[in-house]
Amino acid sequence: MMNELLNVQALSVRVPIRSGEKMRSAAETVAPVTGFRLRQTASSRTILDDVSFSLAPGEHLCIVGPNGAGKSTIVNSIAQSIAYTGRITYLGRDLKEYRSVQLARILGVLSQSHEISYSFSVRELVRMGRYAYTPTIFSPRPADDEEKIDEALALTGLSGIQDRSVLTLSGGELQRVFLAQLFAQDPQILVLDEPANHLDLQYQMQLFSLLEKWLAKDTVLARGDAAAAPAQAQRAIISVVHDLSLAMTFADRVLLLHEGRVRGFGTPKEVLNRENLESIYGMDVYSWMNRLLSNWQSE
Numbered sequence: 611m612m613n614e615l616l617n618v619q620a621l622s623v624r625v626p627i628r629s630g631e632k633m634r635s636a637a638e639t640v641a642p643v644t645g646f647r648l649r650q651t652a653s654s655r656t657i658l659d660d661v662s663f664s665l666a667p668g669e670h671l672c673i674v675g676p677n678g679a680g681k682s683t684i685v686n687s688i689a690q691s692i693a694y695t696g697r698i699t700y701l702g703r704d705l706k707e708y709r710s711v712q713l714a715r716i717l718g719v720l721s722q723s724h725e726i727s728y729s730f731s732v733r734e735l736v737r738m739g740r741y742a743y744t745p746t747i748f749s750p751r752p753a754d755d756e757e758k759i760d761e762a763l764a765l766t767g768l769s770g771i772q773d774r775s776v777l778t779l780s781g782g783e784l785q786r787v788f789l790a791q792l793f794a795q796d797p798q799i800l801v802l803d804e805p806a807n808h809l810d811l812q813y814q815m816q817l818f819s820l821l822e823k824w825l826a827k828d829t830v831l832a833r834g835d836a837a838a839a840p841a842q843a844q845r846a847i848i849s850v851v852h853d854l855s856l857a858m859t860f861a862d863r864v865l866l867l868h869e870g871r872v873r874g875f876g877t878p879k880e881v882l883n884r885e886n887l888e889s890i891y892g893m894d895v896y897s898w899m900n901r902l903l904s905n906w907q908s909e
Contacts, residue, residue, distance in 0.1 A: 672857035675867035714742035718797035739795035762793035781808035
């Protein structure tokens with residue numbers, strides 16, 4: 611059995627119903643999938659309902675599901691940016707017990723959207739990923755700071771534009787800058803919410819190749835005894851993806867969500883089967899994927 615790096619137990623998130631928001635009728639609360647109900651009271655509704663899963667050292671876990679399934683809410687819960695019930699632990703310790711600087715050395719989070727209003731250079735923005743290692747303005751900077759920044763810029767193909775203002779970048783370039791910031795931050799777990807958003811195919815391919823290299827870097831025991839493994843073997847990745855092909859190709863395990871509840875957790879082949887996908891997406895996903903593939907296959 612694989613050791614657990616991150617463990618999520620009975621995670622639930624409820625949000626208040628906004629003033630003027632239409633309540634669903636009893637019939638509307640019944641989901642298309644037999645046996646599931648969206649729990650909703652007079653004052654709140656449940657976005658995540660009793661979600662549990664684990665993350666092993668060296669593992670890439672992909673979270674998939676339709677729009678509104680609760681994928682980004684899991685990311686926000688792990689990042690400690692929203693209120694939730696349940697328990698999320700890192701090596702057995704509740705994440706709520708960590709100070710923000712400590713948490714930044716454990717988790718690196720890439721959100722879907724980025725708002726930049728100041729003309730930082732690419733390098734300056736990437737350097738901000740090192741804040742966890744210099745928590746105050748009086749703290750001495752680690753000797754390897756610039757080396758970590760250079761490495762992150764090179765990995766993401768940004769070395770040639772490191773002096774440009776981030777305000778002049780395209781959406782895809784900006785996405786790579788924030789990914790470089792995470793690499794410079796050098797956390798143990800990457801938590802990525804739609805990391806391929808805005809990326810051209812070239813950089814989508816590069817991104818997932820980079821993530822594979824990041825997991826494997828200096829890792830002797832990618833899976834096995836976490837206590838005996840070097841520090842790098844404690845690394846792992848959680849990615850929210852819409853593209854099921856990416857999950858099927860790059861994930862070690864998949865968490866399949868539907869309307870806030872877990873509908874499958876296991877290997878891609880176990881979870882992304884025809885029956886599961888058809889019941890959740892309301893279509894024959896396998897036939898659609900094969901139809902798309904057939905147009906690319908050589909005659």
